[in-house]
Amino acid sequence: MNIFPESISQIGSEMDKLFWIITAVVGIATVITLFLFIYPIVTRKRNKTKEEMYMVGNSHGKRKWIYIGMILLFLGDMYILLKEHPIWESVEQTLPDPDFKIAIIGKQWMWNIIYPGPDGKLYTDDDIMAYNELHVPVNKVVHMDIKALDVVHSVFLPQARFKQDALPGRTITRWIKLNKTGEYDISCAEICGTGHSIMRGTMYVEDFNTWKKTMANIYKK
Amino acid sequence: MNTKQLLKPTMKDIPQGRLGMWLLIAGEFVIFGGLMVSYLLYRMRYEQWAEMASHTNVILGAINTFVLLTSSYFVVKAHQAAQRKDSKKITMYISLTILCALIFLVVKITEYSQKLHHGFTFSGKELAASGKAIESSYWGFYFLMTGLHATHVVVGAIVLFIVMQGARKGKNYHRIEIAGLYWHMVDLIWIFLFPLLYIAH
Amino acid sequence: MDTHKKHGFWHRYFFSLDHKDIGFQYLLTAMFMAAFGGFFVYVFRYNLAFGPNDIPLYGDLAAKQYNQLVTNHGAIMIFWVGMPILLAVIGNFLIPIMIGTDDMAFPTLNKISYWVFLLSCFVLLAGFMMPTGAFGGGWTMYPPLSVSDFGYNNPNTTFWTNFFTGNTFFLLAVALEFISMLMGGINFVVTTLNKRAKGMSLMRLPLVVWMVNIANLLFMFSVGPLIAGAFMLLMDILVGTGFFDAYRGGDPILWQHLFWFFGHPEVYVLLLPSIGAVGEIISTFSRKPLFGYKMVILMVIIAAILSLVVWAHHQFVSGIDPGAANIFSLLTIIISIPFAGMVLSYLGTLWKGNIRFETPMLWALGMLATFTFFGGFTGLHLGSNVFDIYAHDTYFVIAHFHYTLFPTVFLGGFAAFYYWFPKFSGRMMNKTLGLIHFWGTFIFFNSIFIPLFWLGLQGQHRRIYNYSAWNDLLMQPEHIMARQIATVSLIFLLLFQFVFLFNFFYSIKKGKKASKNPWEANTLEWQTDSPPPHGNFDPYPVVQRWPYDYNHPEKELDYCPQSEI
Structure with a gap:
């Protein structure tokens, strides 16, 4: 039984790795805490003197183990932040030059996908609109302009580990670069009304030549 | 019974009515603070709103500010009278305060009817139809903030009336002070709202 | 006044100003609402596992109703079960008797706040009878969905048709509930500051009193923006203003900021009273002083202040500035540290203790364990903004916050309930039934949510009526199996609550009579009769020491009440 669905992007694999890093930090903390939980329960019937038991913890010296625990957790936290920050920077804070641009527009309850027309530019008269079908080339940087027409939606590509809310009235540009061909899901992750559960699209990741043929077919229509 | 009274926990430094009112005022300020911050965020984003703000009636707003400040003065006077336990003076000053509140509300209603008359409605349908969709939500803030404040004026006046009885x-007598505190808060909120909505262009 | 006065039923349950009666009214109302919340979750979980048709006790479920049930389950469990039980019941019942006084500072205000709360319950439930049905846009009420069919967007509606909708009633109910809790909160804080018994300095207050007050202050300072936002949303629905309408200059994200500025502290508002009660219980049944009492209070204050500046971690993918997201991620992860200090203090209290496994102690340990190991630690996963991109709005989040809120509200709430039941009813609860209830709840609670963690990692997103559209991703045999395990566990969890109900009503009538101090605890409430008479104490106690002198070396007994010299 696998933990994650298959990953189809470099970023996605790094995110999976980050999950395991955090889980490892948390796991160490869990083992220590679990020991502190179980040991006093196991030894609860041993005889102890009142002096031993009257632990108030009213000075820094007596609380040193707590401080050590907090410092250890702080180090773990910092390690997580160090590991995650470069990924965040490359996913959200940089925008590599696009090989291809599309717009995804959420609408109750479907995804409108706008491809640039033969001129290769988005938002011109020859743009082509498709419903719920997203064709992207493999190993290319794809820019997505994410918008919504009516209510808040959220573009969720589980296999690409990608998610971005689509908001009415603003355009958010994000990028993906996928490294595996195949058919994948587009989900809407933000509740958008009665049809929220039928709002699914399909993402076709195709190698460049197949994708060109597909696009040519789309243009013909 | 008497021994029990003696052993009752003593009150601490601040009378509990005043302490409770301070907490209520803090809560109210966070509510209005939330509104004002939201308003300021929009205001800074949209330059068009300055033009809308110029449609507010600064003179009527200034009159209302003056009326409210005067009423606060009467409340202070009433508080002083309450410390002397002078029922007659209290009645007089609180009545004057409530009169001020009524003047405030009359002016407010005049202002609202002017605004609605000029097409500055809640939903801003008229503005939106004339291509000023973004400007229309300025009036939402105007009506919500002044309206919520006017509700506080009404509540404050009712509370003052009950306390006066x-x-x-x-x-x-100590209730005069507590109701007065509430009234000062109503006054103070207006002091914030007036420049935010009326003056700043 | 010195003898326990018997009041009639009407007087006791409808007009009494006594804080104990009001606390009991809150408790019964919250249990009533919890029945709704529990029934809703049963219906929609049944649908997720076994399909929407012929749900026992319900019938067929449509997508719209599914959304309504999900929405109202969330709102009820947080606002109408968690808040009243942890703030109002614990605050009302415990604060006056723990600080050694007769009643709240403003008994009438207390009564009014209960009535407003009751009104809010009815307003919420009335939403189900509206022509448009109950509100179904998620308990977070994100606009524009929450206004999309009304107000400006629908020219066929008038003020009154907009008024009689589930959306309006839901918002009104939430607003009324907040007003009720604000009034209660003012009351608790003033009572604690002003009505303490002689000698009860702030540093001698029991931990739970501290926690309830910090929670109340936190609530008062975080809820304001949401009340403001609720007015704005209400006006959007009723009269068609454009506060959250992007096409008229409004901004849907503003609501998210206003909501989560309250929403995150709200979790701590629930957590603090619960963890405070757990602290009392752990100290009592370990027969040891609470380790690092002052430090725990300091840590909680730090966490409370930090919680006011972490709200945007709910919005990492909602389109906020990615640079700001880094800061929010940092602050969110940092907030684990004061909580680590607190949990370690509690574990320090357990260390070398003569632990007594009474029912409340089991609940308290269960709460601490589940909260720390699953609720707290998965918080690190979600606080990390990178992993949150994937996990946001999936069942991973659902499992995470149920692992924080369920232990807080139910495990902690039941711990407090079993602990203070002898005090408020004068009778002991049946221990065997209590243990059956604990193990049933604890085991099945875990077996509901551990599968959901996995489903979330598989990419199962929230609030979906059925997953048939995601055949390859989410409808494989193992997914269906995981959903069914969760649902069957949920049904068992709900069934085990009937053990509690039976125990509750049986013990309140026929339980063994409780002595003044059945747990041999130190705090003041155990020095008066069980149940406390009207007026609580006679004479009023004079406090001599802090509440945790268990096994004091100079004392013969292993406990030493606060009023003993």
């Missing part, structure tokens, strides 16, 4: 019968 008690003082006329010669009891619960």
Whole structure:
């Protein structure tokens, strides 16, 4: 039984790795805490003197183990932040030059996908609109302009580990670069009304030549 | 019974009515603070709103500010009278305060009817139809903030009236101070709203 | 006044100003609402596992109703079960008797706040009878969905048709509930500051009193923006203003900021009273002083202040500035540290203790364990903004916050309930039934949510009526199996609550009579009769020491009440 669905992007694999890093930090903390939980329960019937038991913890010296625990957790936290920050920077804070641009527009309850027309530019008269079908080339940087027409939606590509809310009235540009061909899901992750559960699209990741043929077919229509 | 009274926990430094009112005022300020911050965020984003703000009636707003400040003065006077337990003076000053509140509300209603008359409605359908969709939500803030404040004026006046009835019968003088605190808060919120909505262009 | 006065039923349950009676009214109302919340979750979980048709006790479920049930389950469990039980019941019942006084500072205000709360319950439930049905846009009420069919967007509606909708009633109910809790909160804080018994300095207050007050202050300072936002949303629905309408200059994200500025502290508002009660219980049944009492209070204050500046971690993918997201991620992860200090203090209290496994102690340990190991630690996963991109709005989040809120509200709430039941009813609860209830709840609670963690990692997103559209991703045999395990566990969890109900009503009538101090605890409430008479104490106690002198070396007994010299 696998933990994650298959990953189809470099970023996605790094995110999976980050999950395991955090889980490892948390796991160490869990083992220590679990020991502190179980040991006093196991030894609860041993005889102890009142002096031993009257632990108030009213000075820094007596609380040193707590401080050590907090410092250890702080180090773990910092390690997580160090590991995650470069990924965040490359996913959200940089925008590599696009090989291809599309717009995804959420609408109750479907995804409108706008491809640039033969001129290769988005938002011109020859743009082509498709419903719920997203064709992207493999190993290319794809820019997505994410918008919504009516209510808040959220573009969720589980296999690409990608998610971005689509908001009415603003355009958010994000990028993906996928490294595996195949058919994948587009989900809407933000509740958008009665049809929220039928709002699914399909993402076709195709190698460049197949994708060109597909696009040519789309243009013909 | 007497021994029990003696052993009752003593009150601490601040009378509990005043302490409770301070907490209520803090809560109210966070509510209005939330509104004002939201308003300021929009205001800074949209330059068009300055033009809308110029449609507010600064003169009527200034009159209302003056009226409210005067009423606060009367409340202070009433508080002083309450410390002397002077029921007559309390009744007089609180009545004057409530009169001020009524003037405030009359002016407010005049202002609202002017605004609605000029097409500055809640939903801003007229503005939106004339291509000023973004400007229309300025009036939402205008009506919500002043309206919520006017509700507080009404509530404050009712509270003052109830408290005055008690003082006329010669009891619960300390309530004058607490109701007065509330009234000062209503006043102070207006002092924030007036420049935000009326003056700043 | 010195003898326990018997009041009639009407007087006791409808007009009494006594804080104990009001606390009991809150408790019964919250249990009533919890029945709704529990029934809703049963219906929609049944649908997720076994399909929407012929749900026992319900019938067929449509997508719209599914959304309504999900929405109202969330709102009820947080606002109408968690808040009243942890703030109002614990605050009302415990604060006056723990600080050694007769009643709240403003008994009438207390009564009014209960009535407003009751009104809010009815307003919420009335939403189900509206022509448009109950509100179904998620308990977070994100606009524009929450206004999309009304107000400006629908020219066929008038003020009154907009008024009689589930959306309006839901918002009104939430607003009324907040007003009720604000009034209660003012009351608790003033009572604690002003009505303490002689000698009860702030540093001698029991931990739970501290926690309830910090929670109340936190609530008062975080809820304001949401009340403001609720007015704005209400006006959007009723009269068609454009506060959250992007096409008229409004901004849907503003609501998210206003909501989560309250929403995150709200979790701590629930957590603090619960963890405070757990602290009392752990100290009592370990027969040891609470380790690092002052430090725990300090840590909680730090966490409370930090919680006011972490709200945007709910919005990492909602389109906020990615640079700001880094800061929010940092602050969110940092907030684990004061909580680590607190949990370690509690574990320090357990260390070398003569632990007594009474029912409340089991609940308290269960709460601490589940909260720390699953609720707290998965918080690190979600606080990390990178992993949150994937996990946001999936069942991973659902499992995470149920692992924080369920232990807080139910495990902690039941711990407090079993602990203070002898005090408020004068009778002991049946221990065997209590243990059956604990193990049933604890085991099945875990077996509901551990599968959901996995489903979330598989990419199962929230609030979906059925997953048939995601055949390859989410409808494989193992997914269906995981959903069914969760649902069957949920049904068992709900069934085990009937053990509690039976125990509750049986013990309140026929339980063994409780002595003044059945747990041999130190705090003041155990020095008066069980149940406390009207007026609580006679004479009023004079406090001599802090509440945790268990096994004091100079004392013969292993406990030493606060009023003993």
